Amino acid sequence: MLRLLGIGVRGLEPRASWPPSRHSTKLSYTPLARGIILHPMAISTSASKAKHAQSRSGPTKSECPTRTATAALLAWFRANRRPLPWRTAWRDPYRVLISEVMLQQTQVATVVPYYLRWVERFPTLEALAAADESEALALWSGLGYYGRARRLHSVARAIVSAGLPGLPADLAGLRALPSIGAYTAGAIMAIAHNQRTPAVDGNVTRVLSRVDALSDAGPAELNRSVEAAWLRIAPRRAMRHYAEALMELGATVCSPTAPDCVLCPLAGICLAKAGGDPTAYPAPVKRSVTTAVVHACALVRQDDAVLLTRQTQPGLWHGMLEMPRTEVQDDEAPQDAAARALLAVTGLHGHLARALPTVRHSVTRFRVTLHPFEFSLTEPPPVSASGPALWVQVSSLASAPLPAPQRRVLASALGVAAGVPHVC
Numbered sequence: 001m002l003r004l005l006g007i008g009v010r011g012l013e014p015r016a017s018w019p020p021s022r023h024s025t026k027l028s029y030t031p032l033a034r035g036i037i038l039h040p041m042a043i044s045t046s047a048s049k050a051k052h053a054q055s056r057s058g059p060t061k062s063e064c065p066t067r068t069a070t071a072a073l074l075a076w077f078r079a080n081r082r083p084l085p086w087r088t089a090w091r092d093p094y095r096v097l098i099s100e101v102m103l104q105q106t107q108v109a110t111v112v113p114y115y116l117r118w119v120e121r122f123p124t125l126e127a128l129a130a131a132d133e134s135e136a137l138a139l140w141s142g143l144g145y146y147g148r149a150r151r152l153h154s155v156a157r158a159i160v161s162a163g164l165p166g167l168p169a170d171l172a173g174l175r176a177l178p179s180i181g182a183y184t185a186g187a188i189m190a191i192a193h194n195q196r197t198p199a200v201d202g203n204v205t206r207v208l209s210r211v212d213a214l215s216d217a218g219p220a221e222l223n224r225s226v227e228a229a230w231l232r233i234a235p236r237r238a239m240r241h242y243a244e245a246l247m248e249l250g251a252t253v254c255s256p257t258a259p260d261c262v263l264c265p266l267a268g269i270c271l272a273k274a275g276g277d278p279t280a281y282p283a284p285v286k287r288s289v290t291t292a293v294v295h296a297c298a299l300v301r302q303d304d305a306v307l308l309t310r311q312t313q314p315g316l317w318h319g320m321l322e323m324p325r326t327e328v329q330d331d332e333a334p335q336d337a338a339a340r341a342l343l344a345v346t347g348l349h350g351h352l353a354r355a356l357p358t359v360r361h362s363v364t365r366f367r368v369t370l371h372p373f374e375f376s377l378t379e380p381p382p383v384s385a386s387g388p389a390l391w392v393q394v395s396s397l398a399s400a401p402l403p404a405p406q407r408r409v410l411a412s413a414l415g416v417a418a419g420v421p422h423v424c
């Protein structure tokens, strides 16, 4: 029977009072198209408790639409959640941190292989802190928004150097760490520590702004209203499942343009659905203006190695390795810009050998057009471990921290067989 109800098998947290006793919660279920709805109904064990329960104003749990919707949401999640790798490590704050940071602005399907590689190489905060930042960037290579990898690395170092045993287990402590924002801290507290702490990402904002038909009074007020809705609908227990369930609902059912309200466990309390126009919520966000930039880069090969340099300027691809690259100036031919970039890094003039296919790539607010050219050098450039130019073996490129567009250029010029997989 317990398995039929899905209790204590794979889903809701085992409850301290389970199996049911005279003091525990009574459960009934209603079959749905997918999954079941649980209706928790408090039963009292004495006349005084019954009197106390009756004296409270408002409907009982079984009659309260919000409580019914909460139970339906948890049951829906238990029946429909995707078997994502980070969901086997819910209680590990470090793994929650990694998955939540990777999932920012990135699709789940893209994140999965990166997450698996990351936790295999850096299974703990200590392992991450002990590694070079360049190794973290290399594992992140192709996932984009590389500042996230740098911030994770700096958080790991900050905790280890402070002698802490791990991530703080309280909201204030998490927020005090560099680069951990309200969402990430809330997600760690709710998922890893099962605390009643709102974890409001874009998916959750969409779901709850529709449930409450929140008109957009500005991002700060919308966020406050969504957090209030999160707390209002939250169950008393099973907080980690609730937090994940809302995120999952936004990712799979309450989509931005075509919410599937027929399948939605929150349909009974959703004001936007009742109003007939769910996609009107939340109000569209004004997109930041994208900036088109045109860059050129120089590929130089010597034997089985490629000339690379480390990007030291803040901004695009900071800290990563790349071929000498620069922005193409007005009235400048792209190959001249590539030659200029090569001269700046090596102090040498190269001979243009060939133009390589142009690569286009969007990153943050930039739309980058990258014109690559292959050059030969009449003399080897001065390289040293500390200098701007270094030779990297082609066989090592796969594990080098290269930006995605440069990886594509190298894959095109050298071939995947030359050791440049993970092309995005």
Ligand code: SF4
Pocket (backbone or CB within 6 Å): 207, 210, 211, 253, 254, 255, 259, 260, 261, 264, 265, 266, 267, 268, 270, 271, 272, 273, 278
């Ligand atoms: S009922 Fe529809 S609009 Fe409302 S939360 Fe569910 S899927 Fe979204």
